[in-house]
Amino acid sequence: MTTRIDTRFAxxxxxxxxxxxxxxxxxxxxxxxxxxxxxxxPKAGADVIELGIPFTDPMxxxxxxxxxxxxxxxxxxxxxxxxxxxxxxxxxxxxxxxVLMGYYNPIYIYGVDKFLADAKTAGVxxxxxVDLPPEEDDELCIPAxxxxxxxxxLATPTTDDKRLPAVLANTSGFxxxxxxxxxxxxxxADANAVGAAVARIKRHTKxxxxxxxxxxxxxxARAIAEKADGSVVGTALVDALKNSLDAEGRATAKTVNAVAxxxxxxxxxxxxxxxxxx
Amino acid sequence: xNIAKPNSYRSGPDERxxxxxxxxxxxxxxxxxxxxxxxxxxxAAKADPAFQAEMNGYLKNYVGRPSPLYFAERLTxxxxxxxxxxxxxxxxxxxxxxxxxxxxxxxxARRMGKKRIIAETGAGQHGVATATLCARFGLECVVxxxxxxxxxxxPNVIRMEMLGAKVFPVQSGTRTLKDAMNExxxxxxxxxxxxxxxxxxxxxxxxxxxxxxxxxxxxxxxTKTQMQEIEGRLPDxxxxxxxxxxxxxxxxxxxxxxxxxEIFGVEAAGHGLTQLHAASIAGGRPGVLHGNxxxxxxxxxxxxxxxxxISAGLDYPGIGPEHSWLxxxxxxxxxxxxxxxxxxxxxxxxxxEGIIPALEPAHAIAKVMELAPKRPKDHLMVVxxxxxxxxxxxxxxxxxxxxSK
Ligand SMILES: Cc1ncc(COP(=O)(O)O)c(C=O)c1O
Numbered sequence: 001m002t003t004r005i006d007t008r009f010a011x012x013x014x015x016x017x018x019x020x021x022x023x024x025x026x027x028x029x030x031x032x033x034x035x036x037x038x039x040x041x042p043k044a045g046a047d048v049i050e051l052g053i054p055f056t057d058p059m060x061x062x063x064x065x066x067x068x069x070x071x072x073x074x075x076x077x078x079x080x081x082x083x084x085x086x087x088x089x090x091x092x093x094x095x096x097x098x099v100l101m102g103y104y105n106p107i108y109i110y111g112v113d114k115f116l117a118d119a120k121t122a123g124v125x126x127x128x129x130v131d132l133p134p135e136e137d138d139e140l141c142i143p144a145x146x147x148x149x150x151x152x153x154l155a156t157p158t159t160d161d162k163r164l165p166a167v168l169a170n171t172s173g174f175x176x177x178x179x180x181x182x183x184x185x186x187x188x189a190d191a192n193a194v195g196a197a198v199a200r201i202k203r204h205t206k207x208x209x210x211x212x213x214x215x216x217x218x219x220x221a222r223a224i225a226e227k228a229d230g231s232v233v234g235t236a237l238v239d240a241l242k243n244s245l246d247a248e249g250r251a252t253a254k255t256v257n258a259v260a261x262x263x264x265x266x267x268x269x270x271x272x273x274x275x276x277x278x
Numbered sequence: 279x280n281i282a283k284p285n286s287y288r289s290g291p292d293e294r295x296x297x298x299x300x301x302x303x304x305x306x307x308x309x310x311x312x313x314x315x316x317x318x319x320x321x322a323a324k325a326d327p328a329f330q331a332e333m334n335g336y337l338k339n340y341v342g343r344p345s346p347l348y349f350a351e352r353l354t355x356x357x358x359x360x361x362x363x364x365x366x367x368x369x370x371x372x373x374x375x376x377x378x379x380x381x382x383x384x385x386x387a388r389r390m391g392k393k394r395i396i397a398e399t400g401a402g403q404h405g406v407a408t409a410t411l412c413a414r415f416g417l418e419c420v421v422x423x424x425x426x427x428x429x430x431x432x433p434n435v436i437r438m439e440m441l442g443a444k445v446f447p448v449q450s451g452t453r454t455l456k457d458a459m460n461e462x463x464x465x466x467x468x469x470x471x472x473x474x475x476x477x478x479x480x481x482x483x484x485x486x487x488x489x490x491x492x493x494x495x496x497x498x499x500x501t502k503t504q505m506q507e508i509e510g511r512l513p514d515x516x517x518x519x520x521x522x523x524x525x526x527x528x529x530x531x532x533x534x535x536x537x538x539x540e541i542f543g544v545e546a547a548g549h550g551l552t553q554l555h556a557a558s559i560a561g562g563r564p565g566v567l568h569g570n571x572x573x574x575x576x577x578x579x580x581x582x583x584x585x586x587x588i589s590a591g592l593d594y595p596g597i598g599p600e601h602s603w604l605x606x607x608x609x610x611x612x613x614x615x616x617x618x619x620x621x622x623x624x625x626x627x628x629x630x631e632g633i634i635p636a637l638e639p640a641h642a643i644a645k646v647m648e649l650a651p652k653r654p655k656d657h658l659m660v661v662x663x664x665x666x667x668x669x670x671x672x673x674x675x676x677x678x679x680x681x682s683k
Contacts, residue, residue, distance in 0.1 A: 056582045057456065057567060059463045060306040066450060078579045104304060105566045109580030131304040131566070135294065156308040158470055163311060181308050182468040 004097040004125045005150050005173040008047060009208045009229065018225035020045055020270040021210050022263055023101065023234030025052035025068035026085055027077025028241060033251040034072070037241070038089050040260040042096040045267025048210075050128065050232065053082055053102030060130045062185030064235045064242070071249055079106045079115070083122040090123035099152060099173070101128040104140065112140055116147040126150030126173045134166045141170050150174075155201055157181050157189075164204045174208040174230065175201060179215075185235035188214030195227035218269025225273035233266050287534035287609050290600065295484020295570075298606060300599035303483040305569045308467045317485040319390050324492070329385065336381055340414070341371050343378075343496065347504035347660070352630040353646075360515070360653035362646060363508075364633070364663045365501055367525065372407045374636065374665030375497060375525040380407040380476060382493035384415060387474035394418045394469065397476045398462040400427055400455035400521065401591030401638065402434025403665055404478030409443035419443040422461040424454035427590045433669050452584045455521075455594045459568050479522025480598030483569030487598050494528025501660055502532055509658055515540040517649065518662035519641040520612070521556075521591045523598040525664035534609060543601060544645045546587035547614035554586035557614040558597040559605050572599040588617035588677075589637035591665075615644035623647060624667065624674060636665035637674070 012019050022041050027034050041049050054069035054077050061069075086098060100119065107115050107129070119127075127144055134141075134153070141151040150173030158181055159167055168175065177197060179189035198209050211224050212232025224231040237259055244258035245251060290297040303313060323329040337343045345366045354362045367375040380397075387395060395417050399405030405421040412419035421438055425447040428435055438445050451457035459482075466475045480487045480494070498516075505513050516533060518526035520543045533539045548555035555561060558573040565574040567582060575583040575595035585595040604610040615623070623643035628634045635643060642661050650659055667674070 055580075056451065057460050059460050059568070060308075060467060062464075063450065070451075073581060080579075103566075105574075105576070105582075106580035108566050108571075109576065109578070130306050131569070133303060133305065133307050133310045135303050135310065154307045156306075158308050158311045160311065167307065178308065181470045183464045186468065 001148055003150055003173065004095060005048065008097050009174060012047060016275055018228065018270055018273055018275060019047040019208070019210060019230030020221065020267045021048040021050060021212070021230050021232040022046040022237055023050040023052060023232060024237055024241070024259065025054060025065065025072055026082040027054055027072030027075060028068040028238070029071045029245055029249055029251050030075045031077065031081055031085065033255055035085050035088055036256045037259050038085065039092065040256055041263055042093060044260040044263035046096070046263055048097045048099065048230065050099045050101045050234070051082065051086065053079055053100055053106055055103045055106060058103060060183055062183040062235060064185045064238045067242070068238045079110050083118050086122040086124055097125045098123065099126040099128055100124055103131050104129050107140065112143055116144055116149060120147055120149060124149060126152050128152045128154065128176060130154065134169060137170055145170060145172065152176055154178050157197065161200070164201065168205045171207065174210050175205060176232065177201060177209050177211045177228070178213050179211050180213050182213065184213055186214055188216070188220055191223035191227055194224055198228045218265050221266045222269040222273045225270040226275065231270055237262055283607065287604070288531060290603065291484060291488055295488070297600045297603035299564065300571050300602040301484055301487060302571050303569060304566050304571070305483045306467055308470060312470055313483050315390070319386055320485055320489050323386055323389055329389070333382060333385055337496065341377050341381060342369065344500045344504070345369050347501060347508065350631050353627065356630055357647060357650040359651040359655065360657035360659040361655065362650055363513070363658065363660045365497060365529065365660055367497060367662060367664050368635065368666035372403070372410050373668060374403040374407070375494060375528060376404045376407040376478060377410070378496055378528065379478070379490045379493040379524060380404070380411050382489070383476045384411040384417070387417070387476070388415060390474065392472060392474035394473045395476050396420045396422070396462050396465050396473055397478060398422045398455065398458040399478060400458070400593055401589065401636070402427070402431040402438065402669060403591060405443065405445070406434050406437050408476050409438040409441035412443065413441045420465065421445050422448050422458040422465070424448050424452070424458045426453045427455065430673055431590050431669055432672065454585070455590070456582065463568070479524040480527045480600060481522040481568060481570060481572065481596060487570065487600055490524050491527045491531055491600065494524050495531045497525065497528035497662065498530060498532035501529060505658065505660070512536055512539055513658040513660045514538065515542065515649070515653070515657065515659045517542045517544065517642045517646055517659065519544045519592065519638045519664060520597060520601065521594050521638060522596070523601045525662050527598060527600060529660070529662045530610060541610045542645060542649065543610055543612045544641045545612060545614040546589060546592035546641055547616040548586040548588070550616055551614065554584065555614070556585035556587040556593050556595065558595060559602070559612040560614050564602065567596055570599045572602045573597050573605070588620060589641065591636070591638040592641065613645050615641040619644035621674070621677065633663070634667035635663055636667050637670045639664045
């Protein structure tokens with residue numbers, strides 16, 4: 001099967017450039033604003049959208065993304081509404097790949113089969129579920145592949161050559177390389193270390209490799225884009241959103257633009273990158 | 279539910295860390311290689327007589343084991359039924375059962391060459407035990423504790439600091455034990471290269487539930503021997519409180535295959551099961567959090583709910599996966615006691631036996647007050663007195679004087 005993700009990376013490869021992948025939290029700070037943000041992302045230059053599923057206890061995320069999830073939950077966001085958001089987004093955009101990223105429990109409670117069916121019809125292309133390592137592939141990864149969704153795995157600096165084949169075995173769409181051993185929003189790894197890691201992973205897979213965690217500026221996004229098939233930015237966008245809220249944490253007239261403007265600047269950075277020869 | 283009974287209740291988990299559908303390894307990829315290393319190191323240590331011998335030396339001379347099995351004569355007379363024995367884990371060095379497990383994990387950390395230890399703590403007892411053994415072995419120690427718990431368990435915070443540990447008050451989420459565990463996991467993800475995560479209960483990703491259970495099983499093993507010496511037979515029932523469930527699992531596990539032994543775990547019912555509480559089995563369902571599948575308190579969307587208990591050590595929205603399995607399979611009966619029942623039991627034990635219990639095992643005593651009168655006089659009941667009440671004296675003092683609550 002060819003998914004929107006496969007198509008997009010094939011196009012980017014043809015155009016000779018790296019992908020710009022954005023992460024925002026579904027329902028942050030409220031459902032309507034969040035939908036408008038997601039709609040604005042492709043126009044601002046996002047090639048792939050990662051949409052966070054809010055969760056009370058995001059163990060691998062830093063304070064910014066945890067706060068974003070709690071803002072969304074406080075305003076009534078649920079997994080069901082996250083899928084509605086995707087469905088609404090798909091009404092005007094049938095090409096931008098959209099990946100849900102989150103933790104397993106809300107999906108487990110929703111019911112895996114029902115979730116996969118609903119996600120597929122809503123227009124979700126792939127899943128990144130942080131707390132499902134290959135050791136737990138039976139839970140969601142294998143059923144997702146059967147349902148026609150990509151399951152994108154994280155590879156990290158602790159994933160050595162011995163372990164990489166297991167991590168890559170059921171991965172599709174792209175590989176998400178976490179550039180540091182750490183949580184989201186932490187300090188960035190240097191581009192040279194990332195380059196070496198990407199080269200190492202490339203020896204094991206033909207899939208595109210996107211790199212995230214700690215990328216905040218157009219310059220950093222560009223430096224990573226020169227070494228990898230994509231740069232992922234999350235916390236910086238979530239912070240831009242947060243800084244546009246009013247004292248009560250509600251969206252203002254500036255909120256959608258704040259995210260769109262930073263997205264555009266980061267996308268410029270990525271598009272200016274020269275791709276490393278493979 | 280119709281589940282086939284296993285040949286043995288003691289053979290779990292399977293090689294992937296599952297007790298029935300419970301347990302497993304639900305963690306970020308960054309941690310997986312470490313968890314696999316830990317499992318390997320533990321398997322090797324278990325088979326190494328030198329490791330066992332070294333541990334037994336510290337258990338005897340540093341922890342002060344075996345802990346006595348004490349016949350609570352006045353409590354027995356007062357309740358007028360079963361003969362009640364207290365397993366005196368509160369007499370251990372550092373004041374609770376937590377030290378048994380911490381000793382084991384610190385010995386493992388040393389074997390693995392780790393120099394930095396992190397831990398999460400609710401009541402502070404696990405933190406104090408960890409700080410103590412880190413001091414003893416010259417290791418750096420960082421303890422995550424919810425800001426709310428830092429407030430209500432001040433004596434333990436001071437103890438940890440005196441022992442040289444750094445205590446981080448966790449401000450995220452509900453600012454209690456579950457958030458301390460999130461924060462510890464975040465630290466671990468960030469400092470994987472030199473850090474050992476010392477988990478305080480029979481929860482978390484495989485192999486922690488097994489490893490902690492094994493280190494705590496000394497409680498039940500000693501009880502078996504001691505009861506044999508005192509009464510010449512097995513006890514008829516066991517009672518222990520449950521936060522994550524480590525003191526309970528330690529007492530229960532050696533008896534699981536003795537069908538004549540009735541077993542009771544006591545969760546914290548807080549303000550009552552229809553209000554705020556911490557009884558994951560009574561009020562929760564299976565879900566996935568902190569590396570394992572187990573009973574959890576959550577809403578219909580799978581979001582984790584706040585737990586409440588007067589006792590910081592029981593205030594956790596989950597329970598160890600092996601308990602979830604023992605519940606579903608029907609081997610252990612899970613009951614619950616409210617804040618008020620625990621307070622009443624706290625006072626009763628103090629007045630009748632001259633033993634001030636921690637608020638955690640006061641929950642177990644509360645159920646003994648219900649169970650014991652209904653049993654015959656030759657019924658032998660063992661209650662795990664998991665910790666002493668020193669840490670709770672300021673809090674309970676305030677409540678009894680009507681200052682807070
Ligand atoms: C004295 C005491 N008992 C019990 C507990 C609860 O933990 P567990 O259920 O793992 O024994 C604690 C936790 O802090 C404790 O301090």
